[in-house]
Amino acid sequence: MFSLKTLRTGVLISLWFVFLTFPLMVIKVDPLERIIQWRWKNALLVGIGTFLIYLVVQYLNYRKEHQPPAKVEDTKDQVSFIHKFIADPIQRKLLFGGLLVIAAIFPFVVSTYQTNIMITALMYVVLGLGLNIVVGMAGLLDLGFVAFYAVGAYSYALLNHHFGLGFWEVLPIGGGLAAIAGILLGFPVLRLRGDYLAIVTLGFGEIIRLVLENWSEFSKGPSGISNISRPGFLGMELSLEGSILYMYYIMIAFMIFTIFVVNRLQDSRLGRAWIALREDEIACQAMGIDKQKTKLAAFSLGAFWAGLMGVIFAAKTTFINPASFTFLESAIILSIVVLGGMGSIVGVIIGALVLILLPEYLRALSEYRMLAFGAILVAMMIFRPQGMIATVRRTYRFQKK
Amino acid sequence: MSNPILQVSGLTMDFGGIRALNKLDLDVHAGEIVALIGPNGAGKTTFFNCVTGIYTPTAGDVLMTRPGDKKPISLKGLKPNYVTQKGLARTFQNIRLFSKMTVLENVMIGRHCRTKAFILGAVLRNASTRREEQQIAEMSYSLLEKVKLADLANELAENLSYGAQRRLEIARALATEPHLLLLDEPAAGMNPQETQALIELIREISSDGQAILLIEHDMKLVMALSDRIYVMDYGKKIAEGNPEQIRTNPEVIKAYLGEDVDA
Ligand SMILES: Nc1ncnc2c1ncn2[C@@H]1O[C@H](COP(=O)(O)OP(=O)(O)O)[C@@H](O)[C@H]1O
Ligand SMILES: [Mg+2]
Numbered sequence: 001m002f003s004l005k006t007l008r009t010g011v012l013i014s015l016w017f018v019f020l021t022f023p024l025m026v027i028k029v030d031p032l033e034r035i036i037q038w039r040w041k042n043a044l045l046v047g048i049g050t051f052l053i054y055l056v057v058q059y060l061n062y063r064k065e066h067q068p069p070a071k072v073e074d075t076k077d078q079v080s081f082i083h084k085f086i087a088d089p090i091q092r093k094l095l096f097g098g099l100l101v102i103a104a105i106f107p108f109v110v111s112t113y114q115t116n117i118m119i120t121a122l123m124y125v126v127l128g129l130g131l132n133i134v135v136g137m138a139g140l141l142d143l144g145f146v147a148f149y150a151v152g153a154y155s156y157a158l159l160n161h162h163f164g165l166g167f168w169e170v171l172p173i174g175g176g177l178a179a180i181a182g183i184l185l186g187f188p189v190l191r192l193r194g195d196y197l198a199i200v201t202l203g204f205g206e207i208i209r210l211v212l213e214n215w216s217e218f219s220k221g222p223s224g225i226s227n228i229s230r231p232g233f234l235g236m237e238l239s240l241e242g243s244i245l246y247m248y249y250i251m252i253a254f255m256i257f258t259i260f261v262v263n264r265l266q267d268s269r270l271g272r273a274w275i276a277l278r279e280d281e282i283a284c285q286a287m288g289i290d291k292q293k294t295k296l297a298a299f300s301l302g303a304f305w306a307g308l309m310g311v312i313f314a315a316k317t318t319f320i321n322p323a324s325f326t327f328l329e330s331a332i333i334l335s336i337v338v339l340g341g342m343g344s345i346v347g348v349i350i351g352a353l354v355l356i357l358l359p360e361y362l363r364a365l366s367e368y369r370m371l372a373f374g375a376i377l378v379a380m381m382i383f384r385p386q387g388m389i390a391t392v393r394r395t396y397r398f399q400k401k
Numbered sequence: 402m403s404n405p406i407l408q409v410s411g412l413t414m415d416f417g418g419i420r421a422l423n424k425l426d427l428d429v430h431a432g433e434i435v436a437l438i439g440p441n442g443a444g445k446t447t448f449f450n451c452v453t454g455i456y457t458p459t460a461g462d463v464l465m466t467r468p469g470d471k472k473p474i475s476l477k478g479l480k481p482n483y484v485t486q487k488g489l490a491r492t493f494q495n496i497r498l499f500s501k502m503t504v505l506e507n508v509m510i511g512r513h514c515r516t517k518a519f520i521l522g523a524v525l526r527n528a529s530t531r532r533e534e535q536q537i538a539e540m541s542y543s544l545l546e547k548v549k550l551a552d553l554a555n556e557l558a559e560n561l562s563y564g565a566q567r568r569l570e571i572a573r574a575l576a577t578e579p580h581l582l583l584l585d586e587p588a589a590g591m592n593p594q595e596t597q598a599l600i601e602l603i604r605e606i607s608s609d610g611q612a613i614l615l616i617e618h619d620m621k622l623v624m625a626l627s628d629r630i631y632v633m634d635y636g637k638k639i640a641e642g643n644p645e646q647i648r649t650n651p652e653v654i655k656a657y658l659g660e661d662v663d664a
Contacts, residue, residue: 261524268523269516269534276499276510283497286453288485288514288577297520395503398538398554 006058014050018043057382082346083392107248112241115248117360119316122251123309125352128336129258129345130305135334136343136391137271138298139278140190141198143330144205147185148178148303150212150325152310157225157320158218167231167315171308178307182300190295205330212322224321228314247316254312255349258305262345265301267394274298275393339380341387350388404466404473405430406581406612407452407489412461414444414451414636421447423636424461429581431468434603434613436627440656444636445616446494449583453491454481465489467580486514490579492570494586494616500559504550504569507558508541511576544572548602564595568602575606582606584615588622600625624648632656 025042029035086092107115127149134142152174159165159173189200212219219225230243231250238246265271273294277284285291314320332355340351358376380388405428414422421444429435437445451458457478464473467488476484490511499507516537522530545551548568553561558569567587574582587603588596600622607613607626617623623630623644630647632640634656640647647653 264526265520265523268526268530269513269518269537270520270523272502272506272510273513275502279499279501280497282455282481283493283499284510285481286455286485286491286493286497287511287573288482288490289510290480290482301520393501395555396506396509396538398505398542 002055002058010051010054010058013054014047017050018047021046060383082389083344086346103252107245112244115244117357119244119248119251121353121356122248122255123312123316124333124336124356125255125349126251126258127306127309127333128340128348128352129255129262130302130309131333132337132343132345132348133262133265133305134298134302135337136348137266138274138295140295140298141194142201142299142302143198143327143334144185144201144203144208145302145306145333146325146327146329147201147205147208148181148306149310149313149329150208150322151178151181151303152307153314153320153324154212154219154225154310155307156311156314157228160228160314161225166229167311171311174311175304175307178310179300179304181307182303183296186296186299187292190292190299202327202330205325205327209322209325212325219322222321222323224319224323226319228318228320230318231315247312251312254308259345259349267396270294270297272396335377339377339387341389341391343393344387344389344391347387347389347391354388403431406466406468407614408464408466408473409448409452410462410464412448412451412463413459414447414456415459421636422451422458422461425633425636425638427631427638429612429614431612432607432610433628434607434615434626436623436630437614437616437633438618438623438630439633439639443633445633446585447636448633449491449585449616452476452484453489453583454479454484465581482514485577485579488578488580489583490574490577490581491583492567492574492585492587494589496563496566496570498558498566498569498573500557502558503555504558504561505538505541505545505554507569508544508572508576509537511573512537512541514577541572541576544575547575547605548572549598564591564599567591568599571602571606575611579611581612581614584613584617586616586618588617588619596622 022043025046026039028037028039030037086095106118110118127145131142131145134140134145155174155177156165156167156170159170160167165173185201185204189197189204192200213222215221230238231246232238233242233246273284273289276287277289277291277294281291313324317324336351336355337348338351339355340349341347407427407429409425409427412422412425412427413420425444425448427435427437427448437448439445447456450456452463454476461477463476465476465487466473474487476487476489479487499510502510516533518530518533522533542551542554545554548571550561550565550569550572553565558566561569567590571582571584571587584603588599591599596619603613603615603626615623615626627644629641629643631638632647632650632653639656640650640653642650
């Protein structure tokens, strides 16, 4: 099963890993004693661990290659369990009803701290669904999504700070400004394709952050804006716990609204045009589809959602500064979309919950948290490149009258 | 006689140093079937690309007079989607279907430029949007019936046979309600039965009053269908006339049909 060659490669890979992790795992500087501890045992563990993982991967690959050829009905089996489950209307209603009840009572059975984490996770669900319109549905690789999030957040922070405008008033304004920013950026850059678009949007995201950091008169620079009002409930000021609870329900409502919208977009004339545009731009144009307009619609819709979430983010944390809007943020949102399963609503939701909640609960591993996070991402890319939930696009079903 | 639907004059297209089209003139009148033939590399597909806005021609003009219009409009330099909107639709020599969409959805895409629902319509799904969606689907389905693909409506386009894909391209182009239909080698890769069925299909489309301009290598099809034939070679028009005139034209035999005779 394992040839000598694979074993030798395994040993080499293990040694390479020992070498790579050497500064991290083996050398430990003790600043008090002013000595360096050499933890050779760790090197051994890394080596053996890597070798074992390598063998497991090799074994899995071997199994995959030597399986009897896939049966024809397998293509149907590839449809993920969840998609099959919710295809049935009764099961779907039951599932959604159950989830809704769980969501409604959730804050009463867990601590405020847990509720707070859940709010964050829900925000990423909505951000993921927003980016999914751009990346998953329209096929535009946008690496600067966080810029629109920042536009929303600063809209609320500044309008609240200078003019005392409230959360509900700024919510549509923040979304609208972000959408306008999306259109302004989209006009010049949407002619670009694939990698080029990715790089330009990435640059745009960084520009927005740098402007916020350096234009102190406008944005107060790196020190940020504090004392942003939380959303008021019917004009009342809420206690901290009350407002967290309120925020939680706002987010639940938002998520439902977003799912509703994205779902409808998927089954529309516009949604079809996005899919067609993803497949063949020239044929699309020859069929009379305005490429620019259709792409702009996707881009600005995504930006609109990012803007809304930005307003909510500012209201939730009551303090924002440019450090919250780095590229890492865009990367996390994109990972949610890609890992969850591009284009699949269920996938994006699960992706967001896993990606945001997992690190929270991996806190036990404290300093290795990011490492574990990275390892999970890499493992996903190897074993399930289509994402956790593989997309099945609902196609138009025609009933002849 | 009224203005021709399509009137191309002095059309020239340069790619770097290569002159792919050289001062080409061509007319298509209402109700006509016109063929454009010539050896491989003569510039026929380039001609289609210039007319439909995929390339912007170096020189010359492309005028279109829609039925009912008094004055022609210029299509030169318009983006492809506007050209289609004005009433000119095409198929591609190297089939360009949306392979991951169903057969029906492919045709529905063709309805895009004749329908309106946008973001708000999609989200609200109000009565007029629902009605529009229904009409898109029904019209698309009836076009599939016309090209005999209705049984395969829910199949993915990539699963169709070659001949069926060519017919689907025709249905998709017809869905844009063109005044003039441009077909780029519609019979390429078809077997004789499929070609025969295609000839009948093109006749049927033509008898609905549709003007057709087609590029084709299959001489049987060209001779059977065309009212007039243009022959080009090295980007230039070398002959023009009805099938009988073309068949006996010595220039044409030398440049084009001659190849077949020798072979
Ligand atoms: N995009 C392009 N760039 C450069 N040359 C091109 C391009 N498109 C077509 N050509 C050239 O134009 C000539 C005509 O090609 P084409 O129109 O495809 O011929 P046909 O369809 O008659 O077989 C060929 O010499 C081809 O190489
Ligand atoms: Mg050609």
